[in-house]
Every structure is written in structure tokens, then in C-alpha cells.
Amino acid sequence: MQYDVIIIGSGPGGYVSAIRCAQLGLKTAIIEKYKTFGGTCLNVGCIPSKALLDSSEHFHNAAHTFETHGIKLKDLKVDMPQMIARKDDVVAQNTAGITYLFKKNKIDSFEGVGSFVDKNTIKIAKADGSSENITGKNVVIASGSKPTALPFLPVDKKRIITSTEALNIKEVPKSMIVIGGGVIGLELGSVYARLGTKVSVIEFLPSIIATMDAGLGKELQRVLKKSLGMEFLMGHKVTGASVKGKTVTVTAQNSKGEDVTVEADYCIVAVGRTAYTEGLGLENIGIKTEERGNKIPVNAHLETAVPGVYAIGDVITGAMLAHKAEDEGTFVAETIAGQKPHINYNLIPGVVYTWPEVASVGYTEEQLKTNGVKYKSGSFPFKASGRAKASMDTDGFVKVLADEATDEILGVHMIGPRAADMIAEAVVAMEYRASAEDIARICHAHPTYTEAIKEAAMAATANRAIHM
Ligand SMILES: Cc1cc2nc3c(=O)[nH]c(=O)nc-3n(C[C@H](O)[C@H](O)[C@H](O)COP(=O)(O)OP(=O)(O)OC[C@H]3O[C@@H](n4cnc5c(N)ncnc54)[C@H](O)[C@@H]3O)c2cc1C
Numbered sequence: 001m002q003y004d005v006i007i008i009g010s011g012p013g014g015y016v017s018a019i020r021c022a023q024l025g026l027k028t029a030i031i032e033k034y035k036t037f038g039g040t041c042l043n044v045g046c047i048p049s050k051a052l053l054d055s056s057e058h059f060h061n062a063a064h065t066f067e068t069h070g071i072k073l074k075d076l077k078v079d080m081p082q083m084i085a086r087k088d089d090v091v092a093q094n095t096a097g098i099t100y101l102f103k104k105n106k107i108d109s110f111e112g113v114g115s116f117v118d119k120n121t122i123k124i125a126k127a128d129g130s131s132e133n134i135t136g137k138n139v140v141i142a143s144g145s146k147p148t149a150l151p152f153l154p155v156d157k158k159r160i161i162t163s164t165e166a167l168n169i170k171e172v173p174k175s176m177i178v179i180g181g182g183v184i185g186l187e188l189g190s191v192y193a194r195l196g197t198k199v200s201v202i203e204f205l206p207s208i209i210a211t212m213d214a215g216l217g218k219e220l221q222r223v224l225k226k227s228l229g230m231e232f233l234m235g236h237k238v239t240g241a242s243v244k245g246k247t248v249t250v251t252a253q254n255s256k257g258e259d260v261t262v263e264a265d266y267c268i269v270a271v272g273r274t275a276y277t278e279g280l281g282l283e284n285i286g287i288k289t290e291e292r293g294n295k296i297p298v299n300a301h302l303e304t305a306v307p308g309v310y311a312i313g314d315v316i317t318g319a320m321l322a323h324k325a326e327d328e329g330t331f332v333a334e335t336i337a338g339q340k341p342h343i344n345y346n347l348i349p350g351v352v353y354t355w356p357e358v359a360s361v362g363y364t365e366e367q368l369k370t371n372g373v374k375y376k377s378g379s380f381p382f383k384a385s386g387r388a389k390a391s392m393d394t395d396g397f398v399k400v401l402a403d404e405a406t407d408e409i410l411g412v413h414m415i416g417p418r419a420a421d422m423i424a425e426a427v428v429a430m431e432y433r434a435s436a437e438d439i440a441r442i443c444h445a446h447p448t449y450t451e452a453i454k455e456a457a458m459a460a461t462a463n464r465a466i467h468m
Pocket of ligand 1: 008009010011012013014031032033034038039040041042044045046047049112113114115142143144145163164184276278279280312313314315320321322323324325353
């Protein structure tokens with residue numbers, strides 16, 4: 001069988017690309033080395049982490065805010081095995097959905113490790129030791145990423161763990177260290193802190209979620225400390241970790257160069273992810289990965305140095321996000337089909353699913369300053385929002401940054417209730433190059449959290465926010 005397109009990896013990049021290829025009439029095959037489709041995102045990433053974030057949020061609210069709402073509960077406790085089982089069920093529903101979509105779109109799927117024999121031939125090595133070769137006119141590498149390992153932090157997957165094991169702890173730990181104050185560390189740290197674990201975050205940089213607008217990290221750190229009792233050791237360089245019995249000891253150096261020791265039941269190493277290219281046989285077709293991060297270099301069409309071989313998602317440069325991988329999957333399918341697709345990389349939103357949620361799109365204030373762009377800024381705090389008062393979610397704010405001369409929106413940064421969903425309004429507005437005044441003049445339903453976006457836009461337009 002000669003395929004039009006063979007896709008290696010069934011994460012959000014690979015499976016979306018396969019479906020779009022099939023929609024465009026291309027004969028498509030997809031290869032996945034694991035038993036279930038969906039990659040990191042569906043199996044050990046976005047979906048299971050959000051399932052646990054939702055469960056732990058319910059528990060935290062039941063324990064801390066229900067009484068204020070006038071709801072009394074007796075004998076509230078966490079059933080961790082049930083919480084994990086529900087998460088597993090959510091994952092199973094989602095991965096089964098991909099199997100269904102492959103069948104519906106007549107995509108041939110293969111289980112095994114795919115590797116290049118030559119640029120058109122892929123060997124599929126199966127678990128039973130057998131193998132088969134398939135050929136295709138085009139190949140899309142969507143092999144994703146894996147947790148970054150540090151030589152001085154030996155992950156034993158029992159006590160010193162990665163995000164993958166952190167999704168399967170079947171007890172509520174008394175204490176936990178999270179190394180890395182980025183998105184994954186803070187989300188998983190929040191899950192356990194909400195369930196009652198004492199969580200200490202150790203971060204090398206002076207701020208958490210350091211790539212986002214600086215105001216967001218500052219506010220998030222304040223709220224996580226206040227509402228969940230999370231401890232933050234900022235500017236600390238971790239130097240090692242060891243396990244004795246059920247205790248992990250992490251050593252670090254603080255900004256003054258002093259040695260610091262922290263002990264806990266578990267330690268999650270969440271210092272980032274590295275592109276995964278092991279076993280692809282890239283050397284057989286002459287593709288070299290970048291020294292830093294192991295990324296596969298691609299051109300503007302997401303084509304590698306080998307014509308007809310494309311790469312998408314976490315394995316190439318850019319934000320390691322499921323929706324970025326999905327858009328690239330579509331982009332490559334449409335490119336192969338002869339269309340002229342486009343991705344606006346500046347408008348890929350970034351979200352942190354803590355509570356309050358954090359969401360961001362476009363330029364940060366720091367980037368605008370560095371680029372010498374003259375801008376106006378308007379902010380609106382959730383403590384002034386009627387909707388936020390009603391739900392007792394008054395932490396956080398929305399900030400709109402607009403060009404000083406043209407009023408075009410350049411960045412929107414928010415921390416607050418349902419920010420993850422609200423950011424879509426800013427993305428749409430910016431895609432259509434809206435001005436802050438456009439948002440300010442658009443009717444927003446009352447009472448909703450989205451009114452905070454309108455108010456921040458009004459504040460940016462002419463300092464004319466109504467409710468503050
Ligand atoms: C805990 C956690 C939470 C996250 N939460 C979010 C979130 O909320 N939102 C968000 O946008 N992103 C989130 N991410 C990131 C997101 O999961 C990734 O950006 C996304 O999965 C990347 O998609 P991908 O298709 O490039 O690769 P992956 O999803 O990593 O999929 C790659 C697939 O390729 C397979 N593969 C690799 N090599 C081969 C081979 N040689 N042969 C066959 N198969 C192979 C792998 O087994 C895997 O299934 C999270 C990540 C983690 C770890």
C-alpha cells in the first residue's frame with residue numbers, strides 16, 4: 001500500500017493532522033507506539049491533569065467555601081483511588097474517541113515504533129518482535145516530547161517522580177516538593193495542595209510562570225500562598241535529591257549561595273520537556289536535531305531538510321502546547337494538499353489551569369518595553385466585578401495592552417475565574433486586529449467575568465472604566 005501521508009505519533013499534532021489529511025482526500029496512515037492514541041496530551045498530560053484539577057477543586061471548595069455559601073457537610077474526606085479511577089475513565093473516553101475518529105475517517109492505524117528506512121519507507125517495529133514496512137509520498141513526524149531529565153536529579157518514578165507518575169499517586173501525601181515553578185509544576189502542585197498536602201515549590205528564577213507577563217506570576221504566587229498555603233523557594237538552584245525510605249531530601253542553593261535542604265514524601269521534577277526523537281531513525285535520512293532541546297529544524301512550511309518529510313508539535317520549535325500542535329497538524333495536511341494555510345504564532349494563547357486560572361495572548365509588557373513599542377495599559381481587578389463577588393472569586397485582574405497611537409490590542413493578560421475560557425475573546429479580537437475601543441464598545445452579558453475584559457479595554461482606551 002502506498003500512502004499519501006504517513007504520520008508518526010498520535011498526539012494532538014499527529015491525530016489532528018491525520019484527520020485533516022483524510023478530510024482532504026489523502027490516503028493516510030498513523031503509527032503509535034503505545035496501545036492508546038492521543039499522545040502525551042490525552043494519556044498523561046492535558047486531559048488527566050485537568051480531570052484531577054477539577055476533582056481537587058471540588059474538594060477544596062467543599063472544605064473551604066461551602067460553609068460560607070450556606071452548605072454544611074459532615075465527614076468530608078478524599079477517596080484517592082476513586083479520584084484516580086475517575087481520571088482514568090476520562091482518559092479512556094477521550095482516547096476511545098480518537099479510535100472512533102480514525103475509523104470514521106478511514107485512516108489506517110498501526111501499533112508499533114515507526115522509524116525511517118528511507119524518506120518514503122517507514123518500518124513499524126511491533127511489540128511481539130515482528131515488523132512491517134509501509135511507504136508514503138509524505139511523512140509527518142509528530143513524536144512529541146518527554147520530561148526533561150537532569151543528571152543530578154535521579155528520577156526513581158516512586159518518590160522522585162515526573163508529571164506522569166504524579167497523575168497516579170493513590171494517597172494524599174503529607175508533603176511534596178515541586179521542582180520548577182512552570183505550568184506543569186504549579187498545576188500538579190495545586191492538585192495536591194487542594195487535597196491537603198504541604199507543597200513547596202523550588203524555582204531557580206525570581207518568578208513563577210516566568211515566560212508570561214510578570215504581573216501574572218506575582219499575583220498567582222500571592223494567591224497560591226494565601227489560599228493553598230503553598231511555599232515558594234524562589235531563586236533556588238537545586239543541586240541534588242536522594243531517597244531514604246519514604247522520604248525525599250532535596251538540596252538547593254539559595255540566592256546568597258547558602259545550602260538549603262527540604263524534605264517531603266514526594267518530589268515532582270517539572271523542569272520542562274525535551275523533544276522526543278529516539279528510535280525514529282532520523283540518521284537514516286540525514287536529519288540532525290538541534291543541540292538545545294533536541295528539536296527537529298523545519299522551514300516556514302514545517303518541512304524538514306528532507307523534502308516531503310514534515311515535523312509538527314512538541315518535536316519542533318515553539319510553545320509546547322496541544323493547541324499549537326493541533327494547528328500545525330492542520331497546517332501540514334493543508335500544505336500537502338496544495339493549500340496555503342497560515343498560523344499566527346503570536347496569537348497562540350497560553351493557559352495555566354490553577355485557580356485562579358491564568359491566560360495570556362500576544363505581547364507581554366516586558367516584550368513591548370524591550371522592543372521599544374509605545375503602548376497603553378488598562379487593568380480591571382476582579383474584586384470590582386459583580387459576578388466575581390457572587391462566586392467569591394475576587395482574586396486577579398485583566399490587563400489589556402494597546403498600541404499608544406493606533407489603539408490596536410497588542411496583548412491581553414489575565415488571572416482570574418475562568419480565564420482559560422475567556423482568553424478566546426482576546427484571541428479572536430486580536431486575530432481581526434481589533435482596537436481596545438472595539439472591545440470597549442462591544443456589549444458583554446451581565447453579570448459575567450467577561451465584563452472585566454471590556455472594563456480593562458475601556459481603561460486602556462481612555463481611562464474610562466466604569467466600575468472602578
Ligand atoms: C502534565 C501535563 C499537562 C499538560 N497540560 C497541557 C494543557 O493543559 N494544555 C496544553 O495545550 N498542553 C498541555 N500539555 C502539553 C501537551 O501535552 C503537549 O504540548 C502535546 O501533547 C504535544 O503534542 P504532540 O502531538 O506534539 O506530541 P505528544 O502528545 O507527545 O504525542 C507524541 C506521540 O508520538 C508517539 N511516538 C513517539 N515516537 C514514536 C515512534 N517512533 N513511533 C510511534 N509512535 C511514536 C508517542 O508515544 C506519543 O503518543 C501538558 C503536558 C503535560 C506533561
